[in-house]
Amino acid sequence: MNMKEATKKMKQDSPKLAGLSEAQRNLALEKVKEALLLNREAIFLENKKDMEAAEKMGIAPAVKKRLKFDEHKLMDVVNGISELIKLPDPLGKVQLARQLDDGLNLYRVSCPIGVIGIIFEARPDALVQISSLCLKSGNCAILKGGKETARTNKILFDIIYKAATSVGVPEGCMLQAEQHNEIDELLSCHESVDLLIPRGSNSFVQYIMNHTKIPVMGHADGVCHIYVDKEYDKKKAIPVIVDAKTQYTAACNAVETLLVHREIAKEFLPELETALKEAGVKIRGTKEVSEIISCEVMGEEEFHTEYLDLVLSVKLVEDEEEAIAHINHYGSHHTDCILTENQEIAEKFMQLVDSAGVYQNCSTRFADGFRYGFGAEVGISTGKIHARGPVGLEGLVTYKYKLYGQGQIVADYAQGNSQFHFKEL
Helix, strand or coil, X not given: CCHHHHHHHHHHHHHHHHCCCHHHHHHHHHHHHHHHHHCHHHHHHHHHHHHHHHHHHCCCHHXXXXXXXXXXXXXXXXXXXXXXXXXXXXXXXXEEEEEEECCEEEEEEEEECCEEEEEECCCHHHHHHHHHHHHHHCCEEEEECCHHHHHHHHHHHHHHHHHHHCCCCCHHHEEECCCCHHHHHHHCCXXXXXXXXXXXXXXXXXXXXXXXXXXXXXXXXXXXXXXECCCCCHHHHHHHHHHHHHCCCCCCCCEEEEEEEHHHHHHHHHHHHHHHHHCCCEEEECHHHHCCXXXXXXXXXXXXXXXXXXXXXXXXXXXXXXHHHHHHHHCCCCEEEEECCCHHHHHHHHHHCCCCEEEECCCHHHCCCCCCCCCCCCEEECCCCCCCEEECHHHHEEEEEEEECCCCCHHHHHCCCCCCCCEEC
16 A cells, blocks of 8 residues: 555544544553553664664764663653643643524534654654654554664554554554655645654755645754853853753754853853863854853854754853844744843843743753653644644644534525624633
């Protein structure tokens, strides 16, 4: 079966999945969780093969971190499923209830998007998170992972699919695309696929966006910033910056650029330099920064760089206004933070920085669906239509209008025989 036929069948099955009760969808998630734990050794064995192959291929260390699926990653995704089960049902929520006239009642009710294609690179844990979120939200999922984790993706998909369908979830609930040429086939399935969510490098996401008619939700890169204001708290600032850079360098929410208020630079930068060097971080900065600490001098145009590595760009700014202007110009509208004890300046920063996440006095690494209590996420969206930031259950539903009448016709209202009497129910 080719991709067009497969997605067409999924489109036909999507109402069946949408029609399952919350109890049925949660039972499927329980079975998935049990099956993952039961088959952990087989999963780790396949991931070991992927990791060995990646070593031979000379894959970059930043990417290899994402490939690994060990006990820690397994427990993360299993805990995510447990949290997901506890969350309220996103479907069937009445968002609006209005009487238009006697016996003519309008309701806006949440429902699944339908068939979602998720294309991701080098993240086997993403496959578990995505499929779990789609099951909970009643969406059919087409999953295409990177070739670097083909073995891990295959066994995870098989385990999840078998567990879900064993308790009555429709066969068309999930599909795994395994061949590279299937990506281009999927991009052409605009008649049966409702949404695409790409997760990967800038060039990869841009390719998806430029080669399909299907709506795309996601982000192309993660150039995240931290601005250290002159009214900062040093005890908070240094641990936050080190965490944001080093806790998981390959993540899209790791900080890439540090902006420092010029007044505190001579006092603050030497201490920060010591902490960063101890953590193995290489500093790149403007000529002005290089006159205070030892660093590689960089040009202004290089502030667009997403390193995904133990490298940090540093620049001095005059005040929060210059910091805001820099972030809005060079940033990727992902997650940006201010370190300050001045609440007025913090609120100004958070109001004017045009990003999906704006933080005060905490690590940018908190930009994550699990950490937000969403159970998990299918990705981060830096767009402004439909969903923004970590996309969890709410980002995977849309709504429909249900109108209940008793034989009313529009002609009566057009001719003045009947009038609307809008009333909230």
